[in-house]
Amino acid sequence: MKKRIVFLGTPDFAVPSLEALVAVGEYEIVAVVSQPDRAKDRKGRLLPTPVRACAEKLSLPLFQFERLKKEGVAPLRELNPDLMITAAYGQLLSQEILDIAPVLNVHASLLPAYRGAAPVQWAIIQGEQISGVSIMQTELGLDTGAVMHSKSVEIGESETYGELLTRLSVIGAEELIVALRAYFGGEATFVPQDDEKSSYFPLLNKADAAIDFSLPARQIFNLVRGTNPWPCAYALYQDQPFKVWRAELCEGSGTPAQILRADEKSGLIVACGEGALRLTEVQLPGGKRMKDTDLLRGRKIVQGDLRSAR
RNA sequence: CGCGGGGUAGAGCAGUUGGUAGCUCGUCGGGCUCAUAACCCGGAGGUCAUGUGGUUCAAGUCCCUCCCCCGCAA
DSSP: OOOOEEEESSGGGGGGHHHHHHHHSEEEEEEEEOOOOOBBBTTTOOOOOOHHHHHHHTTTTEEEOOOOIIIIIHHHHHHSSSSEEEEOOOOOOOHHHHHTTTTEEESSSSSSSSSSHHHHHHHHHHHOOEEEEEEEESSSSTSOOEEHHHHHEEEEETTOOHHHHHHHHHHHHHHHHHHHHHHTTTTOOOBBOOOOGGOOOOOGGGGGGOOOOTTBBBHHHHHHHHHTTTTEEEEEEEEEEEEEEEEEEEOOOTTTEEEEEEEEEETTEEOBBSEEEEEEEEOOOOOEEEEHHHHHOOOOOTTEEEEEEO
């Protein structure tokens, strides 16, 4: 008899886990729960959540509760699952939900570090060199449950949030399967988190991505990586948002935001509080992302054009 | 019908109050040089996104149509 599993997830990060659960063929996915569609395209039309799209592709029963705590209790209980799995679902569970069946969570950090909704972004912004995924117990507290399995992953020198997240989503799926076999095999051991060593980071917002050139180049470099592809670090160019998709550390010094070089050979190099940064891939409002050297072919950038966004 | 910017040579941009297009880079040829992402000379390359559209003596430049891209907001 296959174990009955309810899967709760919403964004791209959760998709590989759902696909893996189906692919191994050892479990019966009795329901997929996703947040209601909220993302809109430029014309305001709703777009399906990635998990919803995946569930439909795999012909799995789908629920999109506005409030899981209220509407979800009865339907899920009725399914009589053996286990529920959350992966970046986006809503907190209530005790009523937790009582339906044991719940495991896939989290993109090495808990207890980086609890919260944006662990990957913040790990990069903070300059971490190691990240990972944790398979743990979902409980009322946010990412506080006992950990049963984890895997550490090295963060690449210039790896971006998007790139790392994609990697971790796949690794998370692999580790989830490993963890489930142990769990159903009765070999799982849950280790409580050491709250003393825990750290929590909130959801990233637009303001967090504002570049402050008075900070060390290294920090700005990490900010650029950690906010790519969203919300994308930005400075101001002639008082308009100036997105910086990619940058690299380089030699040089000067007063913050001073333009050290701006030619087609060297690229666009800006002085930071400490060291300098070359803004290798940028974007102006209304324009596409382009290399700094391409930008400089059509536009001149003089002292004062570029400023911190905060 | 959420607000707004843009679609002009391979790339990035200009094109003033409308008069059939320029700049930088790249590219091709030649020259100079021990040499060069250097420099000099010359050339190619655009039906100015779409419309057998409207206004006009005349439209890249004004109006309308339509497709696409992007910023903001969500």
